[in-house]
Amino acid sequence: MKKFKFFFNLDKEEKWLNEMAQQGLVLSGKIFKYEFDQVDGKEKLIKIDYRTFKSKKDLEDYILLFEDSGWQHLVGNKNSGKQYFMKKDAHADGDIFSDQLSKAERYKRMANGWLTLALIYIPIAIVFFQTNIIDFKSFLNPRSFYLTPGLWEMTGSSFWRAFLFETPFALGRGVAWSIPLILIVLYVIFAIKAHYQYKNTISKE
Template identity: 55%
Template sequence: MRKYKFFVDLAKEEQWLNEMASQGYVLAGKSGASYRFESGEPGSFVLRIDYRSFKHAADFEDYRLLFEDSGWRHIAGTKSSGAQYFLKKTADQSEDIFSDADSKAGKFKRLSEMWFSLAVCFLPILTALVMAGNIDLTAFLQPAKLYYTPGLWDKTGADFWGAFLFETPFALLRGFIWLILPVSIVLYAVFAAKARKQYNKTLNKI
């Protein structure tokens, strides 16, 4: 069975995957937003998510082997994907890949740092666009300026609507594609703050 879902919150994702497992759907693979499940005995699997990226393939291999040796099967995650999914066959639903609050909280800190660095990466691009005068704010007031079809505004009836609707997607791209940058920066900053909050919450929960 396949399901498509997108999570920003690692804790909620882990909770959902464990709920699925308790209903007999055990995570067997994940690529992007697509989760692949296989059937397994309900209540006999625990799924845990770690967040960690690696510089070298050997480090990743060593990391996975430590978990495998400890009885955690690595289900999904690559060297640089960050999220790593581990599954253990056990009736004890409290089994965890972390044994203290510090290390359990640590994954949210790494996640928060990743979102924050993404936000910071986009800042110079936006600054450069603004400085170079590539962003035309008057497009908000006079969107008509974004249409380049000669004589578009003199046309009438079906002729006008055909040409107008045809060009609209291009006009929008031309005028507002840059908005992706500030929107992404704000989103990444919000995700970073959320992960940071979760870090503090986990740290204070013994």
């Protein structure tokens, strides 16, 4: 089974995954969608950490540490950030975090990850601006996005055929350059939200 959802709050994501597990559906994969396998038994406990790793060996050591503590690694790679675990030993602790501070730290790591992505796109946006790929003046004259010779002198069906044909390309010219700026804004917003979750989790300590 596959489901498409987006969670920013890790606690809410854990709650949903555990509700799915109670139905016998355990997370087995996640890229853009959540993938679930049907398993026997409903007493499953899912927890989420947030970490990235410099090497595959670091990830393997991290997973081994959790396995020794009674937790099975379900999904996650060295660059994915989110690492999903399921309790496999009945005698293991009921959480993968020893205290509220270590639980909050995952949001801090998430905030730093989003800020890093924002910083990566800032030089790209600067290059776009310096090379005139970004031209704010063109938005005062949207016709400049249309390159068909004589388009605006055409009339009737000839105009509409040419206009409708080129509009998707004109929209591409008009908004493609804005993608780095949009991503920077989104990543900064995500980083702020993650920092808020960090502070909120700390306050529960």
